[in-house]
Amino acid sequence: MTKTKYNTETTNWNDSYLLGIPMIDNQHKNFFLILDNLVTLNQKQEKSEMHSLINELQNYVIYHFKTEEDLMVKSQSPNIDLHVMEHELFRKKVEEFHHSYYNNNEELLNEMISFMRKWLIIHISGTDAEYADSIKNTLGMQ
Secondary structure (H helix, E strand, C coil): CCCCCCCCCCCCCCCCHHHCHHHHHHHHHEEEEEEHHHHHHHHCCCCHHHHHHHHHHHHHHHHHHHHHHHHHHHCCCCCCCHHHHHHHHHHHHHHHHHHHCCCCHHHHHHHHHHHHHHHHHHHHHHHHHHHHHHHHHHHCCC
């Protein structure tokens, strides 16, 4: 059986991902840092540190999505329900990632890392960018 190849390289932050909302931009940068650390630890097979970092990722997802969703509600951003559904999908995927780690499923670990990288870039560049103007207006940043 041939193993599927997943892109498990680190993902460098790119300023094209900036939304112009410093609080959110800094949180997004931190997501990239956590993801890069997951890639590195997975490649080194550092199981003990991986456990701690997966827990950090789960907590950070909750923190960041709450921050975004609160700002979206405050600014009456369009398509909040769709945005929250995308967040929920990612929360579930992180949970799956956690379970795959505990079940020593290396194939699923690599798949999840690849998924998270793609999701984050697409979500920030697309879905998050859609609400940025309404939040900047609400916060007096424009």
